[in-house]
Amino acid sequence: MNNQINFQRLLSLSKLLFGLNKKRMLYTVLAALGLGFILTILVMVMGSIKSKPIFEEHEANFVFVLIVFGSLFSAGAFQANRSKAGITEYLMIPASTWEKFISEALLSFSFSFVFYIVYWLYALIINSFLSGMVNAYFMPFNLDLSYYCLALVSYVFGIGIFQFGAITFRQMPFLKVLLWALPFFAIVFLLKTSADLSQNSLIGYDEYTHRSISYTPLVQYSTYLAIPVGFIFWVLTYLKLKEKEA
Amino acid sequence: MIEIENLSFQYTKHKVLFDQLNLQLTKGGIVGLFGKNGAGKTSLIKIISGLIFPQHGQVTVQGHNPARRLPSFLRNVYFLPDEVGGFADKISQYVSLYSPFYPQFNNERFLAMLSDFGINQTDHLKHLSYGQRKQFYICFGLATNSDLIIMDEPTNGLDIPSKSIFRKLVASCMTVETSIIISTHQVRDLGNLIDRVVILEGGQIVFNHSLDRIAQTYDFVQAGTDFVSDQILYHEEGVGQVKAIIKSSGQGHSKVDFEMLFNGVVQNPQKFKISEHE
Numbered sequence: 001m002n003n004q005i006n007f008q009r010l011l012s013l014s015k016l017l018f019g020l021n022k023k024r025m026l027y028t029v030l031a032a033l034g035l036g037f038i039l040t041i042l043v044m045v046m047g048s049i050k051s052k053p054i055f056e057e058h059e060a061n062f063v064f065v066l067i068v069f070g071s072l073f074s075a076g077a078f079q080a081n082r083s084k085a086g087i088t089e090y091l092m093i094p095a096s097t098w099e100k101f102i103s104e105a106l107l108s109f110s111f112s113f114v115f116y117i118v119y120w121l122y123a124l125i126i127n128s129f130l131s132g133m134v135n136a137y138f139m140p141f142n143l144d145l146s147y148y149c150l151a152l153v154s155y156v157f158g159i160g161i162f163q164f165g166a167i168t169f170r171q172m173p174f175l176k177v178l179l180w181a182l183p184f185f186a187i188v189f190l191l192k193t194s195a196d197l198s199q200n201s202l203i204g205y206d207e208y209t210h211r212s213i214s215y216t217p218l219v220q221y222s223t224y225l226a227i228p229v230g231f232i233f234w235v236l237t238y239l240k241l242k243e244k245e246a
Numbered sequence: 247m248i249e250i251e252n253l254s255f256q257y258t259k260h261k262v263l264f265d266q267l268n269l270q271l272t273k274g275g276i277v278g279l280f281g282k283n284g285a286g287k288t289s290l291i292k293i294i295s296g297l298i299f300p301q302h303g304q305v306t307v308q309g310h311n312p313a314r315r316l317p318s319f320l321r322n323v324y325f326l327p328d329e330v331g332g333f334a335d336k337i338s339q340y341v342s343l344y345s346p347f348y349p350q351f352n353n354e355r356f357l358a359m360l361s362d363f364g365i366n367q368t369d370h371l372k373h374l375s376y377g378q379r380k381q382f383y384i385c386f387g388l389a390t391n392s393d394l395i396i397m398d399e400p401t402n403g404l405d406i407p408s409k410s411i412f413r414k415l416v417a418s419c420m421t422v423e424t425s426i427i428i429s430t431h432q433v434r435d436l437g438n439l440i441d442r443v444v445i446l447e448g449g450q451i452v453f454n455h456s457l458d459r460i461a462q463t464y465d466f467v468q469a470g471t472d473f474v475s476d477q478i479l480y481h482e483e484g485v486g487q488v489k490a491i492i493k494s495s496g497q498g499h500s501k502v503d504f505e506m507l508f509n510g511v512v513q514n515p516q517k518f519k520i521s522e523h524e
Contacts, residue, residue, distance in 0.1 A: 095317055
């Protein structure tokens with residue numbers, strides 16, 4: 001059976017992929033952290049302008065940066081596909097298509113996990129050091145991200161689009177995916193904007209975090225859209241890998 | 247070991263590479279797959295390895311359909327491409343990451359072969375020249391102890407001493423279980439290494455015979471320019487001499503000249519058809 005999954009082989013394949021991608025992961029995490037820091041400063045400055053010197057955006061920043069850099073990292077999956085020699089070597093690795101598919105997905109998810117830990121540490125440091133230096137109060141990074149659960153679930157499915165781009169396009173998969181997905185993103189953006197403008201977006205208020213919940217049903221549905229669309233792309237990624245030729 | 251029946255393959259609608267190609271190869275020995283540039287040697291070995299899929303026909307390699315890319319098939323087949331990559335930093339890293347997939351990998355033999363080529367296992371793959379990278383992949387492929395090793399133009403990029411070491415290493419790795427297919431257009435590089443000659447021309451296998459059979463059937467002679475025989479199948483004129491392939495007289499075997507045989511078969515395959523009673 002081509003679909004067989006052997007734990008030992010999966011482990012060896014994951015080890016191989018991690019070994020070949022560790023530098024890329026490190027650089028992407030560092031770049032993501034850089035953007036996270038810039039966002040922290042920007043939000044702080046904007047908060048000061050609004051006379052609201054409270055920084056409470058760690059989770060929102062984390063989710064935003066994760067989506068941007070997680071997509072970028074996922075688009076870099078199937079590194080072997082960047083060259084003819086690479087894809088030949090990769091396809092000849094004695095592992096099933098399922099094992100190759102799962103190990104690449106695990107690599108992308110491990111980026112999210114690594115970034116989660118690193119961002120939590122970053123938030124801890126920011127809170128400890130900057131609280132006394134600037135006129136702002138830093139809300140701690142909440143380890144329970146259930147508030148952003150929907151966004152994170154959408155992310156898990158959504159990166160399937162970039163994973164598909166990585167196995168489909170040999171050069172610049174991230175940019176090519178963006179180009180191809182531009183009409184789709186434009187529709188989602190228009191839906192979101194029109195929903196925000198035409199309806200009262202304040203539909204809830206979280207007493208504990210003092211945050212407004214701004215999901216309108218339409219906005220919520222458009223976020224949900226990433227789940228089936230992403231799922232389809234995960235399936236397409238598997239099929240594309242199975243049919244890949246060198 | 248390899249059975250190909252009615253294989254059809256084309257990259258584009260208007261360029262048919264193989265049409266109803268048939269090939270049978272038995273287990274063991276070294277097969278030299280020869281063909282001109284663009285004859286389809288690389289495509290054929292890629293189909294055998296499961297790297298590309300045929301449009302029609304049946305391909306069976308060691309009892310498997312290569313297109314399914316089963317791990318049980320892939321761990322017994324090593325494919326050395328003409329163009330080699332190299333994503334790992336160090337040779338030792340590559341070996342530690344890739345060798346677990348090959349249960350019969352022999353690290354001691356690998357290091358010994360590497361040292362024959364003068365490569366150190368602490369070397370960085372990216373710092374090696376193309377030829378040295380090729381040498382590294384040859385060593386790794388032979389050390390996997392795979393039942394079937396397929397090499398595409400393995401001597402490309404190798405210097406003259408390395409070609410000799412390559413022949414020595416390949417010969418030393420042969421067991422009754424091992425089969426090696428070497429695809430090349432540099433016929434001379436293989437010397438006396440091969441046991442069987444397969445020639446691909448015009449999308450068909452036009453010649454597929456063992457070395458013994460070739461030696462029994464043909465004589466490879468060198469004579470003066472006045473040499474005349476009604477048994478000449480192919481000849482090449484040189485300075486003051488003629489090299490020719492003639493039907494064997496049955497009086498001893500001459501050394502097979504692969505280059506001349508290849509040229510002769512490609513020029514007129516019909517002349518080199520060996521019937522069963524021959």
